[in-house]
Amino acid sequence: MTPASQEPEPGQVKRRRRLRRALRASAILALGLATCFVAGFGLFASHVSQMDTPADLAKADAIIVLTGGQSRLDAAMHLLETGKGERLLISGVHPSTSREQLQNALGSNSPLFACCVDIDRAALDTIGNAEESAKWVNEHAYENIILVTNNYHMPRSLLEMGRLLQDAQLHPYPVVNSKLDDGKWLTKPHALRVLFTEYNKYLAAWLRGPVRVRLLPFS
Template identity: 40%
Template sequence: MSGERRLRKRRFGVVPAIVLAALLLAAVDFVLFANRAAGADHSPDVNADAIVALTGGSGLRIAAGVELATEGRGRRLLISGVNPDVPVEDLIALAGGSEEVWACCVDIGYVAETTRGNADETAVWAYEQGYKSLIIVTSDYHMPRSLIVLETAMPDIELIAWPVRTVNDPASIWTDPDSFRGVVLEWAKWRVTTFE
């Protein structure tokens, strides 16, 4: 075998090894991400100037935000990213809470369609109100990327994570295909965001 053919064969052996190593690193990174999300928690006695619930997936995020507002954890609640076609009555039916709380303390944002849109919508609202601290309510697996994007939009506002377990459960990625798909998609978006 000529030296050139040996070199070509060796080069072709290196490429699969690099690809395999990259896939292994990605798999480990994903598992660590899912484990962190599955273990995410919040302090039970958290308070802030206001609360922001990011919509998506199910009404569980909104319900958690309404509960925090009902408990007086913040002066107002912004529900960011609501579809303009969804009436307030449907939100109340979905998330619960008293009509008094909805009437006095809930603002609904209809502009955001993405996490970046949530950040922009939240920043406008928070700066207009003069808030210095916000409790951020979203799914546990969505929280890491949300905080990065929100902190970029509001670097001088304290953001306090309130992760919620929703439909896609990072603790069930090996037993629930829907959770696996949802969490791996969010992991990929988070990883892209960290490199931006």
């Protein structure tokens, strides 16, 4: 028989029970959050990988392209040249890049580049892109905007743009460099890494606050 002096006091028993319950609840919460995180990544990656560049797009007031790849710039310039927008903003151009260098990189001798292309060199990231784009849109009183960026970057771009352009309608124009549908992103380490990094950035942007984005159909 255990001596009474060695038996835990009632208060100690209660504290241990509370601690066990707290640990159990924390473990369940952590598991639930991890499950939601992984499931959310799967949905995000699946959504992005199924995006496709529209074959045709309704005409808008203007076009905004976020720098980050030659294919984005080429796509935006093509939209301008085919009359899908009256004016183009290239947002996030490096400060040392001249207008002539940018025009040469695009291989454009079109008079449209001289008259209808504006360059933003102030934006350093997606938040900056949204801020500078909003200034440009408000200055010209545009209402319908075609937004050009890579497919993996489109969800976060729409979030940031939507915070400041709530009265404008956005036409997403995702540029797809490589098809990753049917789960192909799972077998490509580079694509998986890009998607995972972008997913974390998207979550951070989403957690910064609610946003309302007005989207128009692709055609």
